[in-house]
Amino acid sequence: MIDKTHSSSVNAGLQIKTKQLTYNSVELGMEVTHCVLVAQRKNKQLLLSHPNLFLYKHTRSSIATSTRYATLISMFYRFLSTQPKMKNVDLEYYHALADNRDIRRWQVHRQLERLEKNSLKPSSETIFEDAKVLLNFFRWLNEHGYVTNVDVTTRTWRANFRSGRMLNYINRIGTSRINSNNIRVLDKQSRQKQYDFLITDDEIKLLLQSYSDPVYASIFLLALGTAMRPMDLVRFPYLGNAANKHIMPYSNMNKGDVTTQYTVYNSKGGKDREITIHMDDLKALEENYIIPHYGVRKQLYKKRFKQDCPPDVLFLTSRGIPVDVDRIASRTHDAKNNAAKIDSNFRSHINFYQTRHWWPTQYLIGFFGDRLLTENLEVLYLAAAQALTRQMGHEDVATTYKFYVSMARVLMFAHKGHALDLIRAPEHSVSSFIKNLRPIDRNKLVEDGAGEGGRAA
Structure with missing residues (x-):
């Protein structure tokens, strides 16, 4: 069993540690990894049973999700420990006594802390999204x-x-130096900092050039073309099996169709789904990574691990180590910093997850074109929503669909209603799209997105 302690925090005498555990689950008959919460009170260590059951059942497929959920639940429990209603109440009963008002008060508490620090983070939207985790x-x-x-x-x-009413309430319960009107000011500054939230073609090109290892640039390109999560990308095979037995290097594949299907197994939430991949993106993967790098790295893998590299492992570092989710995040962070040194306009919020936003936005613009600017959401095709949720792996069709339609509209307005030459499967691949897309005028994006786009959304 692997035990990693991520963090610890203290509030009103209550200390909660977030630990990462890896062990063999008797229930599942397989190895699992997730976070657990351990509280310390009066020299006693207590496992928070109900949160830990939730973390095991709900977050074991992604350690990043598990860490985030564990952190937020521990924050909420520490907040509850300061409330009069929880005085002399055992931690094991917190989940039973907490109510809707406590979740709302926790949000206000975080907003007050933010105002006291005059900080942009966490934004009101982040506070709301964190409350949804609870x-x-x-x-x-x-x-x-x-x-x-x-x-x-x-x-x-x-x-x-x-x-x-809420602003007046915050003014009433806050200290004398707090002015709740600052909430609007801080949120506005936060939005201005990330005004054109979709990664641009210039930023894509610069980021790809800034990776120290070409394997990460190839993974980023594949993510742009598929909207796969990092946890799914690291499992993309050199040679597939089962439903993916047709997946292999491009030169060995049947090239009768412009696109091919790929089954993502055991993705977030332990679910499977079938997605579409453009054949040209697999061709780019072979040309940019498999041919020049895979063979050498496979030998390094064998030398390091004393066995042949399994066919279900494709992405290897320059030292022959399989790429994992943490390495993708770390190397993308480094690449982002390198890109910012080359071009000061490269935005600080860009991260690997931008690929998840990029694919559906381009898909919708390609699917609807100018109709995005003239038709209501209600009359746009359900087929597009279903394609989006299948490729993205989201359960909530309506929320996913409306979010990316709004994002696509802002981008369309930035281009004065002219449809982009973007991915319109099966016509274009990611590589051809990036080469042909004209640069975005950032100033127009701010003006048009905030003006016309705001009214349309």
């Missing part, structure tokens, strides 16, 4: 027969920081 936690408890006072079917848990 709601998922309590929804899971309710669905599995555990008693809670949280009603997940109402919106009474949400702190609407845009309402005058």
Whole structure:
């Protein structure tokens, strides 16, 4: 069993540590990794049973998700420990006594802390998204027969920081130096910092050039073309099996179709899905990585691990080590810093996850063209929504669809209503798109996106 302690925090005498565990699950008969929460009170260490059950059941497919959920639940529990209602209450009953008002108060508490520091982070939107994680936690408890006072079917848990009533409340409970109007100012500054949130073609080119190892540039390109998560990309095979037995280096594949299907197994939430990959993107993968690098790295793998590199492992570092999710995040961070040194306009918020936003936005612009600017969401085709959710691996069709339609509209307005020469499967691959897309005028993007785009959305 591997035990990694990520962090610890103290609040009103309550200390909670977030630990990463790897062990063989008797229930599943396989190795699992997830976070657990361990509280320390009065010289005793206590496992937070209900949060830990949730983390095991709900987050074991992604350590990044597990870490985030564990961190937020521990923050909420530490906040609860400061509330009068929880005085002299054992931690094991926190989940049963917490209610919608506590989740809302926690959001206000975080907003007050932010205002005291005059900080851009966490933004109101981030605070709201973090609260939704708590709601998922309590929804899971309710669905599995555990008693809670949280009603997940109402919106009474949400702190609407845009309402005058909420702002007045914050002014009333905050210290004398807090002015709740700063919420709007700070949120506005935060949005301005990331005004054109979709990564541009120039930024893509610069980032690709800035990776120290070409394997990461190849992974980034494949992510742009497929919207696969890093956890799925690192499992993309050199030679596939089962439903993916047709997957192999491009030169050996059947080239009768412009696209091919690929089954993503055991993705987020342990679910499988079938996605579409353009054959030219597989050709670029072979030309940029497999032919010049894979053979040498495969030999380094054998030398290091004393066995042949398995066919289900494709992406290897320059030392012959399989690429994992953490390496993708770390090397992309380094590449981002390198890109910023070359071009000061390269935005600091760019990260690998931009690939997840890029694919659906381009898909929708290609699918609808100028109709994005003239038609309501309700009349746009359900088929596009279904294609998006299948490729992205999202369950919520409506939310996913509306979010990316809005994003696509902003980008369309930035180009004065002229459709881009973008991925319109099966016509274009990512590589051809990046080469042909004309640069975006950043100033127009701000003006048009905030003006016309704001009204359309």
